[in-house]
Structure formats: structure tokens, C-alpha cells
Amino acid sequence: MSVWTDTDWRYGFTCVYCKRHLLKDQWHWHLKASEHLVPVKAIEKRFGPEVAKNERDNPNPLNLVTSCYVCNTLKGDGCDPSESGAVAKDEMEKERFIAKASEYIRREMARREPDYRDDLKKFNRPRGGGCILSDYVDAALREATYDKLEDGTYAGRIPSCPGVVAFGASLRTCEQELRSTLEDWILLGLRLGHPLPVVGGIDLNKEPTREPVDTV
Numbered sequence: 544m545s546v547w548t549d550t551d552w553r554y555g556f557t558c559v560y561c562k563r564h565l566l567k568d569q570w571h572w573h574l575k576a577s578e579h580l581v582p583v584k585a586i587e588k589r590f591g592p593e594v595a596k597n598e599r600d601n602p603n604p605l606n607l608v609t610s611c612y613v614c615n616t617l618k619g620d621g622c623d624p625s626e627s628g629a630v631a632k633d634e635m636e637k638e639r640f641i642a643k644a645s646e647y648i649r650r651e652m653a654r655r656e657p658d659y660r661d662d663l664k665k666f667n668r669p670r671g672g673g674c675i676l677s678d679y680v681d682a683a684l685r686e687a688t689y690d691k692l693e694d695g696t697y698a699g700r701i702p703s704c705p706g707v708v709a710f711g712a713s714l715r716t717c718e719q720e721l722r723s724t725l726e727d728w729i730l731l732g733l734r735l736g737h738p739l740p741v742v743g744g745i746d747l748n749k750e751p752t753r754e755p756v757d758t759v
């Protein structure tokens with residue numbers, strides 16, 4: 544087994560930052576993005592390219608964690624929980640680094656929140672009597688599939704939107720939950736620049752903006 548697989552078993556395939564269980568179903572599995580706790584960039588900055596290359600090729604297990612793509616993207620290279628580029632020297636220090644990085648991710652999420660609202664406004668502009676975003680959400684929800692679970696509760700998912708999964712005591716609460724999960728997923732995707740599936744003929748992916756060429 545690779546050190547990466549060992550790490551995933553060690554953390555029970557659960558994101559160490561947000562505790563999302565990545566084996567819950569195949570959609571959550573697609574969210575898995577395990578990573579270096581102290582970013583390789585930070586290691587390089589402090590100790591040079593040789594040490595960084597070594598960490599990339601032979602990662603130190605004390606610097607590997609299981610994470611999800613949301614936390615992985617929000618953390619990026621902007622968080623060095625060691626503040627020195629040095630990887631944790633024992634499990635206790637590693638736990639402290641994880642707590643610090645989780646705090647950073649929560650702050651990043653809160654900081655980006657106003658941007659999500661701007662996106663929401665932008666995509667909520669009227670379009671032939673409806674709103675693009677709500678038309679998109681409605682179209683995606685029409686594609687949702689629901690399962691009745693053994694304990695009588697419901698699970699729903701939208702196959703074209705990986706990671707959009709919800710649970711509810713009744714079909715109705717499951718659908719409501721799925722709607723709010725889907726809205727968060729769309730806004731996060733827009734903010735992070737992830738391509739969103741075209742649903743019901745609606746394409747929310749932004750055209751890249753081109754700067755006008757300066758005429759000298």
C-alpha cells in the first residue's frame with residue numbers, strides 16, 4: 544500500500560478538516576483530494592527545491608492527511624500551519640497543525656461568503672420570467688433520484704452534480720435538503736472556477752473575460 548492509501552485508512556476516509564465522510568457514496572468518493580498538511584510550496588520556500596522535491600517524491604506520513612476537494616482548494620498554498628515549512632515531528636504536533644489548518648479553512652470560507660452572494664445576484668438576474676440560477680436549480684432537481692433507505696428515511700442525489708447528496712426523514716425534507724446542498728455546491732463551484740454541468744440546457748459556466756488589447 545502506498546503512504547497515501549495508508550493515510551486514508553488511518554483517517555477512515557474522512558476529511559480531517561470538515562469531517563466529511565468520503566466513502567459515504569460514489570459522489571463523495573469523487574471529492575477526495577488528500578494532501579500535504581504543510582504545503583510543498585512552503586517547504587520549498589524555507590528549505591529549497593531539493594527538500595521540496597524529496598517531500599513530493601517520498602512524502603513524510605506525518606505530513607499527509609485525507610481531505611476533500613473543498614477544503615483542499617480553500618486551504619491551497621496559503622496556509623502553512625507550521626509557519627516554518629517544517630513538517631510535524633510527531634502525531635501530537637500533526638494534530639495541532641490539523642486544528643490550525645481547519646481554523647484557516649473556516650476563516651477562508653467565511654471570507655468568501657460575500658463573494659458567493661455576489662455570484663448569487665449575478666446569476667439571479669431575470670431571464671424570460673424566471674431567474675437563471677433558480678431555473679438551473681429546478682432543472683437539476685428534476686434529474687434527482689431518491690432512494691428509500693432501510694430505516695425508512697430518504698436519500699437523494701443528482702447524478703450530474705457529483706457530491707450533491709442529501710438525506711431526510713421524509714421525501715419532502717430530503718428534497719429541501721437536496722435543494723440547499725445543490726445551491727451551496729453551485730455557488731462554491733462558481734467561486735472556485737470549477738466547470739458546472741449543463742443542466743436543462745442552462746450553462747452557468749462563465750466565459751473567460753478577455754482584457755481589451757491596448758492600442759499604443
Ligand SMILES: [Zn+2]
Nearest residue numbers: 558561611614
Ligand atoms: Zn473537507
